[in-house]
Amino acid sequence: MAEQAIYTSNLRKSYGSLQVLRGVDLEVLQGEIWGLLGPNGAGKSTLMHLILGLLKPDDGTIRVFGVEEREQLSTRIGYLPERPHYHNQFTGREYLVTLGRLSGLGGKRLHDRIDTVIDLVGLGPSADRRIGTYSKGMRQRIGLAQAVLHEPDLLIVDEPASGLDPAGQREMGLLLRTLSETGHTIFVCTHQLTEVARLCDRIGVLVGGKITQTSSVAALHEQGHSITIRVTDLPLETANALQALGPEVRYDRLSVTIFPTSDALLAAVLRQLLDDDVAIQAIVPEADALEQFYLNAVHDGQAAASAPAPSTTEDLLETLIEDR
Amino acid sequence: MFALRRLWTFTRFTLTEYIRSGRIIVELVAVILFWGLFLREWTIGSEQFFSLTGIFTLLMALYTTAALLSLGERPQGYVMLTRPLGRTGYLLGLYFVALIVVLTMFAVVSALTITFNRPFDFLWNEFFMSVVPLLLNVALLSSLIVLLSALVLPNVMRLFLLAVLAIALYSQAWHLSPVYRFIEPLQSLFSWPLYPAMAGFKLATSRDWTGGGYYIPLAQLALTVLLISLALISFKRRDVILRNQ
Numbered sequence: 001m002a003e004q005a006i007y008t009s010n011l012r013k014s015y016g017s018l019q020v021l022r023g024v025d026l027e028v029l030q031g032e033i034w035g036l037l038g039p040n041g042a043g044k045s046t047l048m049h050l051i052l053g054l055l056k057p058d059d060g061t062i063r064v065f066g067v068e069e070r071e072q073l074s075t076r077i078g079y080l081p082e083r084p085h086y087h088n089q090f091t092g093r094e095y096l097v098t099l100g101r102l103s104g105l106g107g108k109r110l111h112d113r114i115d116t117v118i119d120l121v122g123l124g125p126s127a128d129r130r131i132g133t134y135s136k137g138m139r140q141r142i143g144l145a146q147a148v149l150h151e152p153d154l155l156i157v158d159e160p161a162s163g164l165d166p167a168g169q170r171e172m173g174l175l176l177r178t179l180s181e182t183g184h185t186i187f188v189c190t191h192q193l194t195e196v197a198r199l200c201d202r203i204g205v206l207v208g209g210k211i212t213q214t215s216s217v218a219a220l221h222e223q224g225h226s227i228t229i230r231v232t233d234l235p236l237e238t239a240n241a242l243q244a245l246g247p248e249v250r251y252d253r254l255s256v257t258i259f260p261t262s263d264a265l266l267a268a269v270l271r272q273l274l275d276d277d278v279a280i281q282a283i284v285p286e287a288d289a290l291e292q293f294y295l296n297a298v299h300d301g302q303a304a305a306s307a308p309a310p311s312t313t314e315d316l317l318e319t320l321i322e323d324r
Numbered sequence: 325m326f327a328l329r330r331l332w333t334f335t336r337f338t339l340t341e342y343i344r345s346g347r348i349i350v351e352l353v354a355v356i357l358f359w360g361l362f363l364r365e366w367t368i369g370s371e372q373f374f375s376l377t378g379i380f381t382l383l384m385a386l387y388t389t390a391a392l393l394s395l396g397e398r399p400q401g402y403v404m405l406t407r408p409l410g411r412t413g414y415l416l417g418l419y420f421v422a423l424i425v426v427l428t429m430f431a432v433v434s435a436l437t438i439t440f441n442r443p444f445d446f447l448w449n450e451f452f453m454s455v456v457p458l459l460l461n462v463a464l465l466s467s468l469i470v471l472l473s474a475l476v477l478p479n480v481m482r483l484f485l486l487a488v489l490a491i492a493l494y495s496q497a498w499h500l501s502p503v504y505r506f507i508e509p510l511q512s513l514f515s516w517p518l519y520p521a522m523a524g525f526k527l528a529t530s531r532d533w534t535g536g537g538y539y540i541p542l543a544q545l546a547l548t549v550l551l552i553s554l555a556l557i558s559f560k561r562r563d564v565i566l567r568n569q
Contacts, residue, residue, distance in 0.1 A: 052406050074408045079403065079406045081402050089344035089345050090341070098333060102404070103407055104408060
């Protein structure tokens with residue numbers, strides 16, 4: 001069995017009275033691509049910054065490659081931030097030279113490595129232009145180049161497809177997949193489900209300050225789609241009868257969702273609705289397993305959380321800066 | 325050794341950015357204006373030169389250190405901080421760039437003055453004897469600004485330290501106030517850490533190193549090391565939350 005790249009246990013973090021993480025348990029194995037999903041403001045960036053050692057936990061344990069002190073591991077970790085803020089006054093190559101030196105590279109090895117990563121991310125001749133002239137996509141590329149420059153064992157990536165066009169997103173996904181195949185562990189934070197489906201081996205959903213559900217992407221793909229039956233009004237007796245059919249059946253007053261679906265379960269639900277004379281408006285094969293997994297996790301997590309989550313990451317950061 | 329090399333790499337990088345971004349124009353304009361207004365035409369002695377430049381370099385240290393710390397508070401810092409440079413190298417790098425900029429500006433003012441309007445009692449050996457306490461005061465003030473920055477201390481601690489400084493510095497005005505007798509013991513207590521800075525300024529202008537004068541630069545240096553060490557300890561223990569642009 002592969003060893004742990006990231007391990008957290010009962011990880012808690014608050015900003016003043018605002019509890020952002022309420023006991024996060026996470027295990028990322030070496031060599032896998034692990035996708036962290038979650039709504040805006042769920043604390044994904046906070047979790048990443050805790051793993052990177054930029055934030056200090058209130059409670060709980062964080063170990064990266066079995067070590068708690070992250071400064072010792074900085075040569076083994078690469079980080080691609082969500083917002084592509086880089087030093088505009090430098091060319092891409094100058095920037096990479098500096099970051100390479102900060103990571104302990106030097107001489108011919110550094111320059112060879114820079115040429116390699118420039119080729120890898122497809123920056124080409126733009127590497128000799130000032131970063132201030134770069135488009136958002138090119139900034140994302142220079143960001144990835146700096147993150148992998150020192151050949152880290154663990155790559156922490158925050159919204160890698162942010163600001164990229166569909167072709168760029170696909171290319172970024174392929175790049176990350178290539179890196180994973182060469183032995184890198186990748187911890188990626190995103191809210192793009194298509195990206196997760198294409199890229200990740202395992203995923204978890206952070207909501208209400210906890211990772212409420214984890215799953216392998218392959219297992220979700222095997223589960224297929226959900227089906228939603230839209231109704232005019234669901235009587236209480238029917239709802240009770242549907243509940244008895246199993247946890248795969250969820251409902252509210254205007255719809256019944258079956259996930260994971262099966263012919264037998266669909267037939268049983270339809271029979272119950274027809275028997276109770278419930279008017280069916282539509283039967284919609286609505287979401288794939290991944291989407292449904294995410295929606296269920298968010299629904300369950302929000303129901304379990306007692307305090308409301310902050311509206312967005314930006315709001316949270318603004319609050320923190322003002323508090324400071 | 326590797327840590328020093330990384331620190332130098334980051335210092336050089338930040339200094340280059342400070343120059344390329346044009347921020348250094350503020351200091352250059354200030355130097356030219358200061359020299360043109362105070363040192364270009366009037367007949368001056370070395371004491372006047374060091375009194376004027378002593379105050380000017382402190383004001384410049386205040387501005388430049390604050391400007392460098394605001395550079396360090398940008399989200400660009402996250403990528404640097406996750407490198408082996410670490411928090412210590414990051415904060416020291418910003419501090420050293422501030423010192424390099426102010427020292428360079430002092431060198432420019434000195435060169436202009438020595439070339440075009442040399443003080444009537446100018447002697448090279450005395451010049452260098454005055455430069456030492458003057459520049460140590462720059463290092464001391466910069467380290468205090470670093471310690472008082474939002475990057476390093478929480479707001480409550482910063483306000484507390486500023487209040488302490490206010491009590492220590494505003495003793496003359498408070499003599500007239502009825503609350504002075506309550507403040508006086510505090511003022512006596514809080515003003516002693518300022519002694520090396522005050523004595524250093526006096527030493528730079530008087531160039532009188534007799535009677536234990538050689539201990540003053542040592543005291544300045546010790547206080548500088550103490551302040552920067554406190555800043556590093558606090559920064560290492562804090563959450564790093566950089567401002568969005």
